[in-house]
Amino acid sequence: MKTITKITTGTAAFALAASISLIAHADVFTQTYDVEAGETLYLKTDVGSLNIETHDRDTVEIEVEVEGPDADEFSVRFERTGDGVSIYGDKEDGEWGWNGSQIRAKFYITVPENYDLDLNTAGGSIKIEDLEGNIDAQTSGGSIALGDIIGNVDVHTSGGSIRVDSVYGEIDANTSGGSIKVEFKKQITEDAKLSTSGGSITAILPEDIAIELDASTSGGSVSSEFEVDGRTKKRSIRGSINGGGPELTLRTSGGSVKVLKD
Template sequence: MKKKLFLSLLWALVVTASVYAQSDSPYLTKTFSGRSLSNLRVETSGGSIAVVGDQSSGVKVEMYIHPNNWNGKSTLSKEEIEERLEDYIITIREEGNTVVARAERKNKMNNDWKRSLSIGFKVYTPRTFATDLRTSGGSIRIASLTGEQHFTTSGGSIKANDLSGNIKGRTSGGSIEVANCTQYIDLATSGGSIKANELEGQISLKTSGGSIALTSLNGDIVATTSGGGIRADGIQGALNTSTSGGSIRMSNLAASVKARTSAGSIEADFDRLGEYVSLSTSAGSVRVNMPLNKGLDLDLRGNKVSIPLKNFDGRADKDRVQGSMNGGGIPVTLSASSGSVYVN
């Protein structure tokens, strides 16, 4: 618990520093004290969003403005900002039990980047709060919340920390970092890597263009990538992972594991076996270190298969081992279409 608290506080400081790096102070601040407030909706087309659940009560919204990177200016005067804001509709208000913060251009077909602004929001809420966050041109940072959290960005990264509940996030152009989250976690990116640490529950992590690193996860886990390697350490529960473009390295496993790759090798080190082991590769070898004192049903295939067999009943050839050890039990399927299989 102390470790999680320290990481949460450290992450909040990082979020604060990153937001203040855009501007020394918020352009606008509004506070809401309604007791019935329980939801937050933030939308912006050109900036980042940060939400931290550190308020004892009430909601504080800060709006930050700085020049869009396309227009070549690092700072704007107050007069320039006010003049350019005439092109935008800014909404910061209560709507029922929801606080709404929205920045949108009046003319969405206007592509004059020289006049465009990057408008970002940082919001402080109570711990128990639901969010719906959307940005087309910035990153999303979200921390220290319990409830339903939905967040989407088309052009930035996602960092999520210390969340509990139904968590769903999407990005089309950035990486994902997630830590200290529980219950239902569903995160996906089309253009970046994924780093996940200290998660528990039903977990889905998907990327089409990057690597995946998993550390200390416990639950029903799906982690897939089409364009990178996969590393996993300290996994409990059940892991289903695959890649079309890299190797898979797994250590300190105490889980049921299904892992597949089309373009690399697989290494797996088990502290304790789960209900099954299924590892397959089309373009590499499979190397496994696991306890062999349990009842196992073996089906091992490769150009060469090497395993120390004791109390074995079945077929054992150079390229195929099929049968039971210690009376049979846990199914262990290892396959290397163009490589070797090594156990212990």
């Protein structure tokens, strides 16, 4: 039978200027599951930041902190499935949004070093440390920061920067507002794309990488430390690097694009 541990504390906050007493409290939910390496953590939440760490044990350890005057309107559910572990964060219907939210949630999760991630938050940042596994992560508002990833990466944010310390696999990264910085550690075998509607893009590539480069900006400049066999302009570079290969597309509507050697 599934057991969820919940710890609740109460505090009183007084708004002296308005002489109004507000009751705020925090809930903490914890859970641990025995799992197998290579399974998947699925997480979908209506609000909250996500912090994913790894360890050398075959367990998924979860801690969720929920606070704010409306914390009781947010529920957390855990489930052990045949594919791994699922986590759901659901808020009751109400007229509040990310900027004026009266609910703040933080998910702290530790997974095995070899584990896949499928993450979606409607408002909050996503941080993932070094991991061997495939990552699909989306947030409607917040930055995304990844460590050294051995696997394929698909990350999207509606507002915030994206940083990937290094990727040993394929990648598709998109933000509607923010910079992108990715270091590729090996030859890509499929087309890859980094795009932002507002911000700079920096791609760091192995010296011997063989790709077709398609880099452009609507406002700023494009530069490459590699010799490109093709067409080079101030705001776009298109052509082959080291004989060509899969296409690397770099797009920004406002900002510079830099292609650097590792």
